[in-house]
Amino acid sequence: MKHKITDIQGTFRLHNGVKMPYLGLGVYQAEDGSEVINAVSWALELGYRHIDTASIYKNENGVGEAIRKSPVSREDIFLVSKVWNSDQGYEETLRAFHTSLEKLGTDYLDLYLVHWPVAGKYKHTWRALETLYGQGKVKAIGVSNFLQHHLEDLLQTAQVIPMVNQMEFHPFLVQQGLINFCHSHKIQYEAWSPLMQGHIFEHSVFEELAARYNKSVAQIVLRWDLQKGVVTIPKSSKKEHIKANAEIFDFRLKPDDITLLDGLERGQRFGPHPDTFDF
């Protein structure tokens, strides 16, 4: 399937019609205060319109400050946060959401995600997200780290089908079956750790491809995400990397090279497994 990729502010349309910019800035491990404020400010200045944070990243204050200081209007920014595991459950999630809003200094989110499928809790958490969505406090709701069996279970009782599933995704962890499942339910697939938390730079296979396109390894892999129809949120706190990660709209990977990257799948995770995480 072909996905139209245009520029840094281009979007994929979620199943409820909301437009989600397909390139965002991830801010995991960006320290609250000047580090995250600078990263978000630079990203917005460079044209990014999507910021991915979470309550557990403990930098929502800084993200909010950068957004308020920016000349870009709030409504032009796609702001994402996530409910942490210890806050799951119906009432707890409603409270956690409002705490996130307060820290971010905003009165709505563009997307709120269930961070991990906490057994015995995630259906209650989902009901809370449905409530918030119904109240118009969040434009779209979704999940993260949900494998097919988690989604099948959730879909049995869900009133609203998740709009997004944010998963670890890179050439060593493609999980095409899960992507296809999400696609068949109109759930937008989104990549976390698209650069394997930096490990992507250790593998020569990517360098060969990068040399052929006269691009960097990061640019090749991020472009692959977009051409596969996957939203991507590379993280960096360095201005030159934030800039370079968005310079992916002046070339196109050939279908054979997409296939080559797909073929590197080896089920390798750099983060926890959604069935065995213990936090």
Ligand code: NAD
């Ligand atoms: P990533 O794959 O984006 O890699 C980040 C690392 O790559 C950093 O060390 C950074 O310095 C380096 N880097 C980035 N661009 C570079 C460039 N152009 N050249 C050289 N080095 C570069 O890893 P990540 O932070 O784990 O994932 C991205 C985002 O995904 C996070 O910030 C967060 O928002 C989200 N995330 C979500 C979950 C979840 O459970 N939902 C889990 C992890 C991450």
